[in-house]
Structures are given as structure tokens and as C-alpha cells.
Amino acid sequence: MTSLKTAGATAPNRNITVFSHVKYEHLIAGISGGVASTLILHPLDLIKIRFAVNDGQTKTTPQYKGLTSAVTTIVQQEGPRGLYRGVTPNVWGSGSAWGFYFLFYNTIKTWIQGGNSKKPLGPFLHMLAAAEAGILTLVMTNPIWVVKTRLCLQYSELDLSKLPDSKRYAGMMDALRKIYRTEGIRGLYRGFVPGIFGVSHGALQFMTYEEMKNKYNNYRNVPIDTKLGTGEYLTFAAVSKLVAAAATYPYQVIRARLQDQHHDYKGSWDCILRTWRYEGVRGFYKGLSVNLTRVTPATMITFVVYENVSYFLLSFRREPTSL
Structure with missing residues (x-):
């Protein structure tokens, strides 16, 4: 009886210990960074996707010779608004993905550190820690990325007229409904399976970023958690993104x-072959x-906004009281 009571008494403490590491400030800071970088650089993301899916076999899609x-x-074909096709799910996707990623990553990392x-x-x-955070984030955000990709690939009204109604999307919610229904x-x-492989991208990026910060401090x-300057965050974010992007880009295609x-x-496998x-x-x-032109400044913006917003928000947090 004593052992059962002891077990029952200690189990809740373990749960409280785990959940005590969850800090909403990381979620808000991650969302802020993701939204800011997406609004600024969405046109490059759209062009990257169109380059990636251009297999040279589908003649009905536009052919681009380069970024310009x-x-x-x-x-010319779609108007200035064409550069922002799919921006709504991209904002939702990037904001939620970065928010959840930073939340999960810092929770897992702090738990491993024992606080x-x-x-x-x-x-x-x-x-x-980064790989576990990436898998959790992908499970929650993959539908948004599917919608973003498809909206970015609605090239023009002429292209839409050639597609069945089930593949013509008026917006984010319309796309979610039609994809689910059909x-x-x-x-x-x-794309979930290659997305799982893509978790290695985030793992490499965060490992490189964290190790550079730690070595520098x-x-x-x-102490390794000492706040750095904006220039230092920009440099470490850029280098870590370049390393990860060069190593894992094929999965994105x-x-x-x-x-x-x-x-x-x-x-x-059929797509790879x-x-x-x-x-x-x-x-x-x-x-x-195009991807490097987009993701390098996007990551720099995201990380700088995240680091400064999280530092500001966490400065209001009181030291946790003992339970």
C-alpha cells in the first residue's frame, strides 16, 4: 500500500515538472518572427515553389528563365497581386510553424537541461530536441503547407479554367474544404513523408545556431544564455540556415x-524516380x-525578431515558486 501511495504521489510531480517548462512567450515570439519574415519575403517563396515543381514535362505551366x-x-500575366498568391496560408503556416517549433524546442531543451x-x-x-520539435510541428501544420503550395500554383485565370472545380480554390478555407472533401x-x-525527412533540416539548423551561440559566449x-547583439544573431542565423539548406534542399523539391x-x-519514391x-x-x-535568396534573410528576420521578443516577454516572468 505504501509503494502505491508513493507512486501515486510522485507521478503528478513529474507531470508538473515537465509542463512547468512550457513558456507561452516562445510561442508568441516565434509567431511574431514567422509572420514578419513571411509578409516581407512571400514573393520569393512563391517563385521558389514554381521553380521546384517545374519538371520540364508539363508544358501548360509558365516557364521562367530566372528570378527576374x-x-x-x-x-505581366497575373498582376502585382500574383506575387502574393497563397500569402494567407503562408502567414498562418509560417507563424504557427515557427511559434510551435520554438515552443516545443525550448520546452524539450529546458526539460533536458533540468531547468x-x-x-x-x-x-x-x-x-x-530540434528533431522532436520538428515532428510535432509538422503533424500540426502540414495541411496548411499543402494549401499554401496549391494556392501558389494557381498561375492565372486561364490556368484555373483548365482545372476541374475541385482543384480551383477561392482561398485558404475553400482549399481546405475541397481537398478534404475530394x-x-x-x-x-x-508531402508528409518527405517532410519527416525535412525534420533533419531544422535539426541541423538549430544545432548549428545553438552551438555557434554557445561557442561565442x-x-x-x-553564460551561454547571455543575450547577444542583433548583428550576432543575424550572422549565426544566416550561417546556420545556409548549412541546413544546402544539405537538405532535395526534400523540399x-x-x-x-x-x-x-x-x-x-x-x-515514384516522384524521386x-x-x-x-x-x-x-x-x-x-x-x-531562389530558395537561398529567400530563406537566408527570412531566417535572419525570424530569429532576430524571436530572440528580442522572447527576451522582452520573458523579462516580465517572475521566478517560479516552489510547489
């Missing part, structure tokens, strides 16, 4: 193609230059 050509063609933010974790544990849950989770002989309503692949057969290695890196 893409911007000019889109404005001591000055305790270094090392590369492996940083990657583990393709079910599976349709909302297209160790070099300065200050496969994911975008699986989510494209103009193509019909049997699955991830057909990309390799018709386009070779270069096919897996289509849109990379």
Missing part, C-alpha cells in the same frame, strides 16, 4: 511536387538559388 524573368512574367538554461547540451542533444485526410497530408567567458495539383505521383529519370541530379536542386 519570373517576377516580370508573374506581374538550468546555463547548462550546455552539445550537438547531439540540440539535434534531438482527397480526404490523405490529401491534407501530401564561451569565448567571451559569459519532392515535397512541393507531391503537393502540386498539376502532377499525379504515386508516392514519394521520375525526377531522376527526366532531370538528373539538377532536378533535385531546382529553385535552390
Whole structure:
């Protein structure tokens, strides 16, 4: 009886310990950073997606010779608003994804540290925390990314007229309803498998970012959680994003193609084989230059906004009282 009472008494304490590490400030700061970078750089995201799905076989889609050509063609054919197709789900997606990611990541990281933010974790544990946060975030946000991709790939009114009504979307909610009605849950989770592989992208990025911050603070002989300057955050965010993007970009091409309503692949492996057969290695890196042009400043904006907003919000938090 004593052991049962002891077990019953200690279990709630373990749960409280885990949940005590959840801080809403990371969620708000992550959302702020994601929304800010998305509103500024959405046109580059749209162009990156269109480059990624251009397999050279589908002649009905526009052909762009480069970034300048893409911007000019889109404005001529679709007007300036064409550069912001899919911006609503992108704002929702980026805001929620960054918010949840930072929330989950910092919760997991703090739990591993035992609540001591000055305790270094090392590369492996940083990657583990980031990978777990990435999987949780992907499960919650994949439907939004499917909608964003499809809205970005509605090229013009002429293109829409060639598609069945079930693949013509008036907006984010209309797309969610139609995809669910015609393709079910599976349709909302297209690209999920390569997205799982893409978790390695976030893991590499956060590991590199955290390790650079820690090494820099160790070099300065200050605690690893010491706040840095804007220039330092910008530099570390840019370098970490370049490393992760160069290493994991092919999954983004496969994911975008699986989510494209103009193509019909049997699955991830079929998409990989057909990309390799018709386009070779270069096919897996289509849109990379545009992607780097977009994601590097986007990450810099996101991380700087996140670090400063989270620091500001957390400054109001009182020291937790003992339970």
C-alpha cells in the first residue's frame, strides 16, 4: 500500500515538472518572427515553389528563365497581386510553424537541461530536441503547407479554367474544404513523408545556431544564455540556415511536387524516380538559388525578431515558486 501511495504521489510531480517548462512567450515570439519574415519575403517563396515543381514535362505551366524573368512574367500575366498568391496560408503556416517549433524546442531543451538554461547540451542533444520539435510541428501544420503550395500554383485565370472545380480554390478555407472533401485526410497530408525527412533540416539548423551561440559566449567567458547583439544573431542565423539548406534542399523539391495539383505521383519514391529519370541530379536542386535568396534573410528576420521578443516577454516572468 505504501509503494502505491508513493507512486501515486510522485507521478503528478513529474507531470508538473515537465509542463512547468512550457513558456507561452516562445510561442508568441516565434509567431511574431514567422509572420514578419513571411509578409516581407512571400514573393520569393512563391517563385521558389514554381521553380521546384517545374519538371520540364508539363508544358501548360509558365516557364521562367530566372528570378527576374519570373517576377516580370508573374506581374505581366497575373498582376502585382500574383506575387502574393497563397500569402494567407503562408502567414498562418509560417507563424504557427515557427511559434510551435520554438515552443516545443525550448520546452524539450529546458526539460533536458533540468531547468538550468546555463547548462550546455552539445550537438547531439540540440539535434534531438530540434528533431522532436520538428515532428510535432509538422503533424500540426502540414495541411496548411499543402494549401499554401496549391494556392501558389494557381498561375492565372486561364490556368484555373483548365482545372476541374475541385482543384480551383477561392482561398485558404475553400482549399481546405475541397481537398478534404475530394482527397480526404490523405490529401491534407501530401508531402508528409518527405517532410519527416525535412525534420533533419531544422535539426541541423538549430544545432548549428545553438552551438555557434554557445561557442561565442564561451569565448567571451559569459553564460551561454547571455543575450547577444542583433548583428550576432543575424550572422549565426544566416550561417546556420545556409548549412541546413544546402544539405537538405532535395526534400523540399519532392515535397512541393507531391503537393502540386498539376502532377499525379504515386508516392514519394515514384516522384524521386521520375525526377531522376527526366532531370538528373539538377532536378533535385531546382529553385535552390531562389530558395537561398529567400530563406537566408527570412531566417535572419525570424530569429532576430524571436530572440528580442522572447527576451522582452520573458523579462516580465517572475521566478517560479516552489510547489
